[in-house]
Amino acid sequence: MATEILPATIRRLEESLINRIAAGEIIHRPASALKELLENALDAGATSIKVTVKDGGLKLLQIQDNGSGIRKADLPILCERFTTSKLSTFQDISSLTTYGFRGEALASISHVAHLSVVTKTRSESCAWRACYADGVLTPPKPGQTADPKPCAGNDGTLLTVEDLFYNTPTRLAALRSGADEYKRILDVVTHYAVHNSSISFQCKKVHFILVGQAQADVTTPGGSSVVQTVGLLYGNTLSKDLITVTVDKTKVTESLWRADALISNANHQSKKLVLLLFINNRLVDSSRVRRAVEGVYAGILPKGASPFVYLSLLLDPKDVDPNVHPTKKEVHFLNEEAIIECISDHMQSALVKQSSSRTFETQTLLTGGAVDTSASKRPTKRRKLDDEPEEEATQDGTKKVYSQYKVRTSLQDRTLDSWMPVVQSDPSKEDAVPLSRIKEIKETACRLTSISELRAEVLENRHTALCEILENHTFVGIADYPRCLSLLQHEVKLYLVNHAALAEEFFYQIALRQFGNFHRIKLEPAPPLRELIKLAVAADETFPNSTMDLETSTTAIYEILMARSEMLDEYFAVKLDEDGFVREIPLLLRDYKPNLDKLPLFLMRLGPQVDWLSEKGCFETTLRELAFFYTPDMPAFLFPKQTSDEGKQEMTIAEKASRWQIQHIFFPAMRKYLVPPKALLERDVVQVANLPDLYRVFERC
Structure with a gap:
């Protein structure tokens, strides 16, 4: 007989449990707590924000600003839920222009961490210090009162969060390492620093031993443009590849809106999409915008490459609903599809216009094209001319090979340099370095996970067909020294390669191979x-x-x-x-001297x-x-143009030495140790001639 299930009693949860559950929805990790505190500082009109972190924000998360501060009279209810200076009626949400508005950030933090505040307004003569636990004032030390205490301090607010998630061990155990959490914190600070380029940001990590002596990992001076801040935080290489896109008051809908964007051009390629999306100055995420950006670049960047996109979208506040996510990570707004489509069209047009105005240095293909990678090792099976066989049996039973399929290679053959007396190599070093004489480059034993991962990535990106070409090539000569172009022969095909690109990948791989033991x-x-x-x-x-x-x-x-x-x-x-x-x-390489x-x-x-x-x-x-x-390339910006005969002679000697190193040291070593990735096929290895195709052309003449 089945056991009867009695209805469970419904009871009211304790207030402390309710607040702790609610806090878990707002504060997911140290980075989300920092985001809330940063937004409060920006709402207070701060022009300088300093963040200090210890153990990924779990032990210490401190943020100091020079904003308007908090009045002493407001300190008793500062960390109570739903206490805010941003709203008075529900209708105020429709005209919201601030980051925070619900009054839950500080309350949530106080329920899962030890929170203290030092604040001073410009009208007060001293600062006030207060400590909070579970949303209410608490004594800083046993035996003291919970009332705010006067203290010394600068204008603004200093918020200190200690022992985050000390009372929620499950959440604490689910977090990653301190280094990973600190990286997320740096991402948050970096994103807000880019969007608020006029404000000075600083973020540093304090070590247990060197407390107070840490060097800032993110620093922006303030008063800069967005492009300058991007260059400072992401590198000048990226800032030079940015395109400005502005959609100003486009009337796709009845209400007006504006979009300002900085997008990377086709020259910039990163492993992951970097999307900085701000809607009404609020850092948010949108899967629709992300898909739209990926669609714009799908036909521009190679597979596996991603762009950098900073997008600031300003909408009428009454068209935006910011109250759809506990952490305000997402927002909804009217006519979302039409606005995103319009922005995508403008981004596409800007990229097309920029690409059409660029000048590329290319080599006209004679008969081939890019390297044929449809098959890998095929030393004897080659493409036929029309229906003609490659070989046929003769009367004595041997096989006759047609001329167009004969591979003509010999180390005794003369190279291109031998026909150019001006750049002829040193006669005492005329012979190439034999492969057997190249000193073995041993791979060092390294237990670092990061190095093991980098070495594994090199092997994963290996391209079989290109590897065969480079391992079994015959060096023909340097075709264009200033442009770093050389000719290689493999079987019956001739390839034009960018030896600078090959060298950069080769030296990276052998440096990785010798890591820690150079x-x-x-x-x-x-x-x-x-x-x-x-x-x-x-x-x-x-x-x-x-x-x-x-x-x-x-x-x-x-x-x-x-x-x-x-x-x-x-x-x-x-x-x-x-x-x-x-x-x-x-x-990195014996007998090879860097410039x-x-x-x-x-x-x-x-x-x-x-x-x-x-x-x-x-x-x-x-x-x-x-x-x-x-x-092996010449840094032109460090070489003033030589006009005298003596200067020209010096450049010729330097060029001779470089040519000899490229031919007799670099290419033999590359043949043995380079694991070529597929990326080299895109622009750096081009087939320029194929012997069977040349015979076909001659037969038609």
Whole structure:
């Protein structure tokens, strides 16, 4: 007989439990708490915001602003739920222009963390300190009263959140590592810093040992343009590839609206889509906008590449409903599809216009095209001419191979350079370095997960057909030295390759292979680091548009490198002494000398171009910069034009040495160690001739 189920008793939850459940909907992780606190600071009219973090925000999350502050009379109800200065009636939501409005942020934080506030208005003579727990004032120490205490302080508010989720262990256990949470915090600060470029932002991580001595990971000076802030936070390379798109008061609907966007052009490619979306100055996310952006770039960027998009959309407040998500992460607005479609059309038009105005250096294809990758290793089976067989049996039983299928290669054949006396190599070094004489480059044993992942990515991106071409090629010669173009023969096909692009990938891979165990080049006399950086910054084309002067920019990069000198020495063999001199640099390939004229550029780029915020990103970008330093091209901006015969002679000698290294050291080593990725096929390896096709042309003449 079935057991009868009695109805359960409905009871009213305790107020503390209700508030703790509600807090879990608002505060998901330290980054969401920071977002709420940042928005409060911006609503208070702050022009300077400083964020301090410890253990990813779980131990400490502190935000200081110079805004209007909080009146002492409002402190007792500051952390109670639904206490706000933004609304008085429900109709006020239709004209909302502030970030916060429900009065739940501080209340939610006080229920899952220890919260303290130090605040001062401009009219008050002193600051006031108050501590909160579960939405009400609490004594800072046992035996003291809970009333706010007078203290010293600057105008504005200092909010300190400690021991976040101390009373919700399940939520605490679900969070990731402190480094991952800190990265999310940096993303939030970076996004708001870009959108509020006129406001100064600073975010730093405090270590347990060096409390109060941390270096800021995100710093913006304020008073800059959005483009300048993007260049400061994401790199000058991206800022130069941005296109401005403005849709001003387009009357798609009855109400007017405006969209301002900065979008990357076809030259910029990143692994993940970076979308900074602000609707009425509120940082939100929208799956529709994300899909629309991906659709715009689908036919422009190669597969796997993503753009950077910053979009600020200003709508009539009465058309926006911001109260559809507990954390205000999403908003709804009228005529969403029509507005997004209009913005997408303008972005598409801007990209097409920019692409049509660009000038590319291309090589006209003679008969082929891009590398034929339809099949991999086929040494004997080749395409036939019409219905003609490749080979046929002769009377003595041997097979006859037609001339157009004969592979003509010999190390004794003369290369292109031998026909050009002006750039002929050193006669004492005429012979190429045999493959057997290339010293083996051993892969170092490294237990770092990030390095293991980077090495695995190299193998995953390997392209079989291109690997066969480069492993079994015959070097024909350097076709165009200034443009870094060389000719290679593989079987019956001739390829034009960009040896600078191949070298950059090759040196990245062998640097990754030798990570942490590089041979070293000693610089004697050791050049001063500051002077080298200053030289490169002054020569940078983007410097005249920078908001910082030459000395400030040089000092900023100098301090970044000196603060990380131990790591650069241990992992990358870049030794900087205490006096600021460059003592040693890494040697990636035996007998191959990098162009030391590029050393200032290499050191300067280590500052803004390296991702110092994550371990894997730091290692990858530093190795990429090291590979760029070793790439055999001439940094034209460091070479004044030579007009005298003596200057021309010096350039000729330097070119001779570079040509010899490319042919006799780089290409033999690349044949053995390069694992070519598919990306090289897009522009850097082009088939220019095919012997059977040439025979067909001759037969028709």
